[in-house]
Amino acid sequence: MDRLEAMAMLLTVTEQGSLSAAGRLLHVPLATLSRKISDLETLLGARLLLRTTRKISLTDAGIAYVAAARRILEQVEEAERAAAGEFTEPKGELAITAPLLFGRLHVLPLVAEFLATYPAITVRLLLLDRNVDLIDDHVDMAVRIGKLPDSTMVATQVGAIRTVTCATPALLAAHGVPQAPADLLRYPCVTVDTPMPTPSWRFRQPDSGAALDIAIVPRLTLSTAEAAADAGVRGVGVVRLLHYQVAAPVRAGALQLVLAPFEPDSAPVHLVHAARGQMPLKMRRFLDFAAPRLRAALKAIGAGLPSAEA
Template sequence: MSQLEDMQLFVSVLEQGSFTAAAEVLGLSKQFVSRRVAALEARLGVRLLNRSTRKLSATALGQSYFERARRILQDVAETDMLVSEQGASPRGALRLAAPMSFGTLHLSELLPAFMQRYPEVNIELDLSDRTVDLLGEGYDMAIRIGELADSSLIARQLAPLHMVTCASPAYLAMHGEPQTPDDLRAHECMLYGHSKSVEWHYWRDGRSQRIALHGRYRVNNGELVRDAAIAGLGLTMLPTFIVGDALASGQLVTVLEAYQMPAGKVYAVYPQHRQSSLLVQFLIDYLREALTSQG
């Protein structure tokens, strides 16, 4: 086997967690895979794996070799793809992470349509409201909402993000409508996120005002917060892509309309080594066009 093939075997063993699992994925025998990895260690003159009857793990040198080898294999695959496609159409596999609410409300329709357009594309989608480690966890791209932390990742804007403060008509009829952000402290406010204390940010006449709130109901999923607001539990601040339909139907109404709220953005972020990926660029362009047309 070639040096590149031995590298692929080693990467597969660590990704799958065992020689047996890697052999099954690759369609080879366990003995063959084990023998080739041992030959790789002999050629390099180092031990790459810690072997025991219970588990398999990488040595410090093995982990370093694994990370570099995986990047090399990705670059080789992308190079083959770019040449074979000649810029015409994407193909291959992409591992994508996105926030739960955004994924269920938008990607549930957009990704199947993208895959129908490009039948040689495979997508693995992970919906989670946590911030995944793209490099450490092996993601090709993630969708992120709001302010981005400083990092080495490349970010491209997909769509603007509009926030509203809203509640059900029944809640407002019972408790009254807040006239200023300060009035929120006297209301039941439902918080979207993980922190026990959340700040809602408003502007008016060029002045900024942040209101720190401690709510009885805090959820890390926007759709559940929206449903609680519709049920009359209190006020909430959410993006319009989550509450737009409820506002249009009258189940929720906006308040504090004289005050501006943070103008955020929806981004696609990806590692620098994926910048040349035709598949990543096609998907970003597709999502940006689709989300823009949705308003």
């Protein structure tokens, strides 16, 4: 039997929580997956998994074996990278993920420049408005917007992004310029239907810093921030988005910022990668290449907007 293959299958089963989910992910028939793990248990002379109709769980022996198997497979992967020259020469595939609109506007251009600089590297760029698991999805580096949870990941901050509220000059002329967040309750508003929607827009009291939640009743709800910005430009209502999402229409005068003193704290932007042994040169080169360019891009976006202290 291929012991490394069986180890990898066992890890996938434990990570997915069931044989059927692991089989779908690996594109392996359920019977084949079950047999491979049974063969591994026979070889070891120990039960690794407890199977029920609802779920699987690890035995005490299985917990220890899975931890050891994970270390072994990581060492094998690192040895393969070393043998392929990834630690001595920047080459191979680099998988990167970023939010959809931010990635298209600001990550794709620097990736194109990076590829022209390093012809031996290829890039798989995943533009998604959800956070992928870097290890499970085999992604080398991620651009993350917002506070990061505690983890073993290594993060390099490249800037911060404001959350801004804006509307067309015509809408503000018709309704007046709101002086406080509560004034928005009498304005038409446009919202984005996110994976974790909230009925409120959060602001911050400028004097105390206390959170201030306003229960917005949207006139229009859209599925993407890009569409919400377009609706705002068309005068449908007030929009509240990350500042890079409306930077162009604000610079052009199509949208006007309001309630800047009440903005919540800016969201940090990081380049994130897993902390697993020596970093391949392709990742080091990209980190060194991308970090200063993203810092400059975020600084330029911010420079084009009125101050939050206004």
